[in-house]
Every structure is written in C-alpha cells, then in structure tokens.
Amino acid sequence: MSSSLTPPDFGLPPEPAASPQSQSPDRGRRVSRETLEKIERSSAAAPNTPVAKDVMSEKKIFNRLMEKPVKTPAETRIFTISNQKGGVGKTSTAVNLAAALALKGMNVLVVDNDPQGNASTALNIEHSTDINSTYDVLIDDMPLADVVTKAPDLENLWVAPANIDLAGAEIELVSMVARETRLKTALADYATYREREGLPRLDYIFIDCPPSLGLLTINAFVAAREVLIPIQAEYYALEGLSQLLKNISMIQKHLNSELFISTIMLTMFDGRTNLAAQVAEEVRGHFPDQVLDAVIPRSVRISEAPSYQQTVLTYDPQSTGSVAYLKAAIEIAIKGK
Known part of the structure; x- marks a missing residue:
C-alpha cells in the first residue's frame, strides 16, 4: 500500500469500453428495497428554487459517485477509528463509511468496541444487556460468529454490537491472559468461520473505539x-x-509492527469560516499524505440520522453529508489499491 495520496477523480466515469468480464473485481451494489425506494423518491423533480437547485446538485454528485466503480481490496482492510478527544465524529465516521462502502458493494463489518453502543444504535442493532456483545467476545471467549448480526438496511453490512457491560471490560481485562490480543484472535477466528461456512470474505472492518486509550x-x-x-x-x-501518536508508536514497537496511520479525516467542517480553513491547512501540513481530500461538513442530517437508528446514507441518501461520506469512502478505497 502506498503512503502517498493521489487526489481521486470524483467525476462521472467515462462510458465503459471494457467487456463485462474485465469488470469482475467490481461488485454490484446490494441494498435493501427500502433504501432503493428512498433514493428513487429523493430523485424526483424538485421546485425551481435556489435551495432545490442545491439539492439537485447534490443528487447529481451522489448519482455520479454511485456509478463510479470501486474495486475490492486484495485482502481484508481492518481500520481502528480512534481519537482520545470526544465528540469528533468517531462513531459517525465508522458507521457512515461502512454504509457507503456497503452501498458500493463491499462486504463490511462494524465492530462496536465502545460501551456506549452508539454504532449499534445507528445501525439499528439491538444491544441491550440480554444480547451477546463484544463484551462476551473479549471476556468470555465467545466466538464472534455468535455475536455478529446483519444490519437491516444494507444486505452486505454486518455488526458486532456493544452494550453497557463493556464498561467493566477495561478492569476485567487487566488480569486476563493475552489481554491485548483477544480481539485480534476473535477476528482471525471469525474470518476462518466465514470461509468454512462459505460466506463472502470481508473487504473492510471498522472498529469503533471509546474516547480513551485503555x-x-x-x-x-x-x-x-x-x-x-x-x-x-x-x-x-x-x-x-x-499522546495518541505516542501510544500508536508503542503499539507498533511492542504489539503490532504492521500498524500505521493510513487516514486522517476532517469532520464537522464549516467552509464558511476562516478557522476551518486554517485548521485544515495546519492538519494537512502535519500529515500531508494521510489527510483525505474529502471533508465531512457540519450537517443536520448526519446528526439526525442516529435518532432514527440509521446512517445518513439510508436516512437521507442524497444529502450533503451522504455525498461527503461517499466521497471519503471512495477515496479510501482508491488510496488502498
């Protein structure tokens, strides 16, 4: 994987000249009937007003992005989404990137590793204390296959839910054997299980973390x-x-030499302010190869979607937030070639 980032072309792809066989690495989209109907309804003609014109512009961009082919990675890409600072959009990033890649035909797993269980909520997954969760995987060695469930809105998206029991796992893990590698072992066993059962290989795994370094x-x-x-x-x-970078460096040295920071995403971006532009410039100056060109704007739709137990891509498929996450997902896929 190259560490340099070539800005992707988000435009409408040219008319395909290759045969269907040459497109075999690009999977067709598999989405629920309800999501398809929502996309179709939002594509209906709108009044000729300035706001409506903006909406139609987003619809055109969304449709072009949906037409852009995305190839599956050569092997499963596993992302940890982390920042010890709270309220920066970790969970929104996890679930919306997962949904965007699932819309593009990828097989995706979201592992909710946060006791708050917000990723489970956003993906409409039951996560009461009566439900098997990542707590049981980490503490009781329960197979991940007994925990993972399909997300209802996207056929090729799976979720390992979390519940409040996970809050005690930090203390319980301290005295356990192989306390740092229990999730890694569980994911490896789950990959073997999927292969044995004839299930499709996972293309992407996103692990949503709590705002701490425990x-x-x-x-x-x-x-x-x-x-x-x-x-x-x-x-x-x-x-x-x-401090996060120091911790990652320690993990690289002692526990996982293959770990690296591949992606930094600017969230809650308000293009109307000079401050946002200055912050973006500063971050890009520190991490020129990791920062995505796509930025996630401040969006009412992104904030509203979890209250309806949905991602923004199923709640309002052609909103500004949906377009932003779809752009980011495609950029991540291209960057990982």
Whole structure:
C-alpha cells in the first residue's frame, strides 16, 4: 500500500469500453428495497428554487459517485477509528463509511468496541444487556460468529454490537491472559468461520473505539492494520493527538509492527469560516499524505440520522453529508489499491 495520496477523480466515469468480464473485481451494489425506494423518491423533480437547485446538485454528485466503480481490496482492510478527544465524529465516521462502502458493494463489518453502543444504535442493532456483545467476545471467549448480526438496511453490512457491560471490560481485562490480543484472535477466528461456512470474505472492518486509550482501544490497535483518525475542524483539533501518536508508536514497537496511520479525516467542517480553513491547512501540513481530500461538513442530517437508528446514507441518501461520506469512502478505497 502506498503512503502517498493521489487526489481521486470524483467525476462521472467515462462510458465503459471494457467487456463485462474485465469488470469482475467490481461488485454490484446490494441494498435493501427500502433504501432503493428512498433514493428513487429523493430523485424526483424538485421546485425551481435556489435551495432545490442545491439539492439537485447534490443528487447529481451522489448519482455520479454511485456509478463510479470501486474495486475490492486484495485482502481484508481492518481500520481502528480512534481519537482520545470526544465528540469528533468517531462513531459517525465508522458507521457512515461502512454504509457507503456497503452501498458500493463491499462486504463490511462494524465492530462496536465502545460501551456506549452508539454504532449499534445507528445501525439499528439491538444491544441491550440480554444480547451477546463484544463484551462476551473479549471476556468470555465467545466466538464472534455468535455475536455478529446483519444490519437491516444494507444486505452486505454486518455488526458486532456493544452494550453497557463493556464498561467493566477495561478492569476485567487487566488480569486476563493475552489481554491485548483477544480481539485480534476473535477476528482471525471469525474470518476462518466465514470461509468454512462459505460466506463472502470481508473487504473492510471498522472498529469503533471509546474516547480513551485503555485496553479496549489497545485491543483495537492490535487487531487492526490501519488507524483512521477523525479530527474536528475547530480550534483544539490537534489537542491530545500527540499522546495518541505516542501510544500508536508503542503499539507498533511492542504489539503490532504492521500498524500505521493510513487516514486522517476532517469532520464537522464549516467552509464558511476562516478557522476551518486554517485548521485544515495546519492538519494537512502535519500529515500531508494521510489527510483525505474529502471533508465531512457540519450537517443536520448526519446528526439526525442516529435518532432514527440509521446512517445518513439510508436516512437521507442524497444529502450533503451522504455525498461527503461517499466521497471519503471512495477515496479510501482508491488510496488502498
């Protein structure tokens, strides 16, 4: 994988000249009937007003992005989404990138490793204390196959839910054997299970972490190969990042030499302010090869979607937030060739 980032072309792809066989690495999209109907309804003609014109523009961009082919990675890409600063959009990034890649035909797993269980909520997955969760995987050695469930809105998206029991896992893990590698082992066993059962190989795994650097996050770092860091485009954007980088360096040295920061994403971006532009410039100056060109704007739709137990891509498929996450997902896929 190259560490340099070539800005992707988000435009409408040219008319295909190759035969269907040459397109075999690009999977067709598999989405629920309800999601397809929502996309069709939102594509209906709108009044000729300035706001409507903006909406139609987003629809055109969305449709072009949906037409752009995305090839499957050569092997499963496992991302840990982490930032010890809270409220920067870790969970929104995890679930919406997963949904975007699932819309593009990828097979995706979201591992909810946060006791709050917000990723489970956004993907409409039951996560009460009566449900098997990542707690049972980490503490009781339950197979991940007994925990993972399909997301209802996207056929090729799976979720390992979390519940409040996970809050005690930090303490319980301290005295356990192989405490840092339990999630890694569980994911490896799950990959073997899927192969044995004839299930499709996972293309992407996103691990959503709590806003801390404890054993839950360490397990995620050891299980993953790539780190994705969401950074809020505000004044304290880089606050605490140095400690996160030190921890990643320690993980690389002692537990997972393959771990690296592949992606940094600017979230809650308000293009109307000079501050957002200044923060973006500063972050890109520090991490020129890792920062995505796509930025995630401040969006009411992104904020509303979890309250309806949906991602923004199923809640309002052609909103500004949906387009932004779809752009980011395609860029990540292209970057990982």
